[in-house]
Amino acid sequence: MSMLLLRLSARDLLALNARRRLVPHLADRWVHFGGGESSEGERAAWAKSLVCLAEDLMAAERGNVEMIVECSPTTDKSEEARKSGLIDVVLVGRHPAEGNLSVQLVELKQWSSVTRVEAATADLVHVPGFEEPVQHPALQLSRYHALFTGPTGLLNGLQFECGGFAYLHNATDDSVRPLLGVDAPTGPYAHMYTRDSRPRLLKDLRRHFTAEDDYSAAEYILNKMKLGNTPLLDAMVNSNGEDTVFTLRGRQKKVSEAVLEASELILDRPGQEALVPHPQRAVFLITGGAGTGKSAIGLQLRADLEAAGRTVKYASGSRAFNSAIKEYVGYTEAEFRERFTYFSSFVDAPNPPLDVLICDEAHRLRDRSTNRHLPVEKQGIKPQVDELLDASRVTVFFLDAGQTVRPHEVGTVELIEEAARRRDVVLRRYGLVEQYRCGGSDAYVRWVRALLGLSAQPVHDWVPDGLMHIEVVDTPDEMESIVRSEFSHGATARMVAGYCWPWSKPDEDKNLEDDVRIGDWHRPWNASSESFCAKGEPPSRIWPVHDAGIGQIGCVYTAQGLEWDWCGVIMGDDMVWRTDRWVFQRGTRRKDPEAGVMRVAKPGSLDPKVRTSTLDDDEFARCVRHAYHVLLTRASRATVLYSTDEETRNHLRALVGDTDVQGLRPTLASMPPELRIGRRSLTGRSRRERRALLKARLKDGMMLF
Numbered sequence: 001m002s003m004l005l006l007r008l009s010a011r012d013l014l015a016l017n018a019r020r021r022l023v024p025h026l027a028d029r030w031v032h033f034g035g036g037e038s039s040e041g042e043r044a045a046w047a048k049s050l051v052c053l054a055e056d057l058m059a060a061e062r063g064n065v066e067m068i069v070e071c072s073p074t075t076d077k078s079e080e081a082r083k084s085g086l087i088d089v090v091l092v093g094r095h096p097a098e099g100n101l102s103v104q105l106v107e108l109k110q111w112s113s114v115t116r117v118e119a120a121t122a123d124l125v126h127v128p129g130f131e132e133p134v135q136h137p138a139l140q141l142s143r144y145h146a147l148f149t150g151p152t153g154l155l156n157g158l159q160f161e162c163g164g165f166a167y168l169h170n171a172t173d174d175s176v177r178p179l180l181g182v183d184a185p186t187g188p189y190a191h192m193y194t195r196d197s198r199p200r201l202l203k204d205l206r207r208h209f210t211a212e213d214d215y216s217a218a219e220y221i222l223n224k225m226k227l228g229n230t231p232l233l234d235a236m237v238n239s240n241g242e243d244t245v246f247t248l249r250g251r252q253k254k255v256s257e258a259v260l261e262a263s264e265l266i267l268d269r270p271g272q273e274a275l276v277p278h279p280q281r282a283v284f285l286i287t288g289g290a291g292t293g294k295s296a297i298g299l300q301l302r303a304d305l306e307a308a309g310r311t312v313k314y315a316s317g318s319r320a321f322n323s324a325i326k327e328y329v330g331y332t333e334a335e336f337r338e339r340f341t342y343f344s345s346f347v348d349a350p351n352p353p354l355d356v357l358i359c360d361e362a363h364r365l366r367d368r369s370t371n372r373h374l375p376v377e378k379q380g381i382k383p384q385v386d387e388l389l390d391a392s393r394v395t396v397f398f399l400d401a402g403q404t405v406r407p408h409e410v411g412t413v414e415l416i417e418e419a420a421r422r423r424d425v426v427l428r429r430y431g432l433v434e435q436y437r438c439g440g441s442d443a444y445v446r447w448v449r450a451l452l453g454l455s456a457q458p459v460h461d462w463v464p465d466g467l468m469h470i471e472v473v474d475t476p477d478e479m480e481s482i483v484r485s486e487f488s489h490g491a492t493a494r495m496v497a498g499y500c501w502p503w504s505k506p507d508e509d510k511n512l513e514d515d516v517r518i519g520d521w522h523r524p525w526n527a528s529s530e531s532f533c534a535k536g537e538p539p540s541r542i543w544p545v546h547d548a549g550i551g552q553i554g555c556v557y558t559a560q561g562l563e564w565d566w567c568g569v570i571m572g573d574d575m576v577w578r579t580d581r582w583v584f585q586r587g588t589r590r591k592d593p594e595a596g597v598m599r600v601a602k603p604g605s606l607d608p609k610v611r612t613s614t615l616d617d618d619e620f621a622r623c624v625r626h627a628y629h630v631l632l633t634r635a636s637r638a639t640v641l642y643s644t645d646e647e648t649r650n651h652l653r654a655l656v657g658d659t660d661v662q663g664l665r666p667t668l669a670s671m672p673p674e675l676r677i678g679r680r681s682l683t684g685r686s687r688r689e690r691r692a693l694l695k696a697r698l699k700d701g702m703m704l705f
Contacts, residue, residue, distance in 0.1 A: 007466030164189030288432030317364030500572025
């Protein structure tokens with residue numbers, strides 16, 4: 001992933017600074033990208049120079065222009081590229097006359113004066129306070145311009161106007177005269193502004209950028225920086241052994257290569273019998289939080305291994321995940337069963353064993369493989385993890401301990417490591433850190449974990465970073481209105497909630513009961529059905545990917561492992577804020593004598609597997625926290641959050657702030673027209689049509705949001 005500290009419009013950057021959160025956020029991002037603790041000089045530059053530039057954009061009536069702060073000029077990871085440094089600011093907008101992308105590369109200098117090192121050259125100047133001579137800012141910008149527009153540059157291949165300038169806002173023309181002489185470097189990136197020439201700067205900003213803010217041209221840059229990722233299910237359309245649209249990056253690529261190399265070393269050639277009676281085996285354990293690309297690696301591996309002639313299965317503990325893949329990609333029943341399965345499918349180990357078994361969502365492993373629909377002899381009699389290890393010669397586990405949401409889910413690092421030791425099998429472990437879900441915003445994921453008490457970091461104000469958006473609303477109607485509006489414009493969107501209401505099955509006529517009831521607002525849960533219901537509501541297994549699912553509410557069990565552009569999240573009374581801490585509540589239900597269905601008697605969790613009295617309070621709280629962690633990390637662009645509890649809403653709003661003041665809602669209509677691609681369900685098309693459509697989009701270089 002490329003480095004980027006912040007991406008906000010000038011007006012939003014000033015709003016963030018007014019809340020005294022600008023510098024702390026930049027410092028936090030700097031640490032995240034391995035820069036260590038920021039120096040006083042860096043903090044001063046952020047506090048003064050960035051704010052000065054943003055204020056000038058506002059003065060030029062160009063507060064809509066987006067400021068990408070401290071970003072890498074290239075996706076190239078070579079040593080030479082790393083030494084090139086970071087550009088202070090990239091200003092991104094639209095050209096007022098031509099309407100295409102307009103970019104200005106900016107070097108911000110706090111210099112008050114400079115002197116010439118040698119009269120014969122303009123390349124080097126001396127700045128008071130610096131021990132060594134420094135390069136002329138225009139030459140710095142020349143290097144950045146070449147990197148940005150070169151073969152590995154973020155702007156390569158785009159039609160745009162690209163210039164640059166240095167802004168010495170503390171200096172006068174006379175105090176930096178050596179930078180402005182006739183022998184100074186020239187070019188579209190060599191403009192120089194001081195405090196004296198500020199009027200010219202404002203005029204030039206108006207010349208470079210339009211004042212209209214009905215779309216965000218910076219999406220192009222984020223696309224090029226690979227700060228988003230192809231949505232999982234869209235990518236699956238092309239991940240069936242023919243080709244793939246997954247682009248594995250960084251650590252993801254290393255993990256994939258390690259598994260493929262092991263398969264070549266350990267396994268026999270496809271179609272040949274084992275050379276030794278007890279062939280070597282291997283176990284890979286890959287851990288990482290939501291959105292770090294675990295499923296992307298697994299699905300890519302499955303495609304590569306299948307193409308190489310290996311016997312490979314992709315197993316999951318999630319029915320919703322498997323069903324969504326089957327429906328969205330358009331596999332026939334036979335095609336799906338050939339490739340995908342469940343953890344509980346290996347009570348009887350295959351003979352011979354599979355070459356590779358990929359186990360996604362291994363945190364959902366059970367103690368035993370049981371199925372109430374099967375006879376006793378078909379039930380598991382040994383730990384499920386042992387069944388999976390017996391089923392293949394190379395076993396790959398993907399695990400996120402933060403997504404264990406039910407008491408009987410026992411998948412842990414320790415469980416898998418111990419099972420490998422019992423078999424004397426070498427286990428190789430990898431950790432994924434880089435965040436690709438939630439708009440690539442690691443800051444958002446860390447904020448969610450702090451909010452829910454899942455990390456050591458204390459809860460803190462949400463700091464917008466231009467990658468992920470969150471807002472708190474006062475009513476469920478407002479939440480639904482926002483989510484449906486984006487859905488109507490072509491974005492993927494769903495509403496989800498904590499399990500705090502009874503869940504009725506469809507009646508005899510296949511009508512759904514409006515179980516989720518908040519005042520006068522009533523909506524049904526996603527259908528507990530194997531077929532479509534009376535008003536076209538899809539069965540729960542395809543609720544996440546079918547357009548008709550927008551009208552029902554999902555829960556953690558139907559949302560886990562999936563994502564949408566927009567997600568409305570309802571926090572129920574199972575987790576409420578009281579003064580300075582979270583309080584966790586078990587609920588009860590009763591039968592409504594008039595309606596003949598169950599209703600809430602005491603607000604709180606109604607999840608039958610979690611609210612049970614046999615679960616102690618700490619374990620109950622852990623399950624509830626993890627469930628909301630899953631729900632709050634399902635969106636790739638924006639989360640709209642509502643709590644049924646007033647005190648909790650007030651707490652959340654105090655942390656998130658006022659959306660209207662920040663003006664950060666990333667609506668689909670605000671995206672550049674070229675990136676405004678409707679990503680809604682393709683279930684109405686044939687498998688061939690789906691693949692052709694997505695390939696065409698990708699061929700055009702478009703990001704699938």
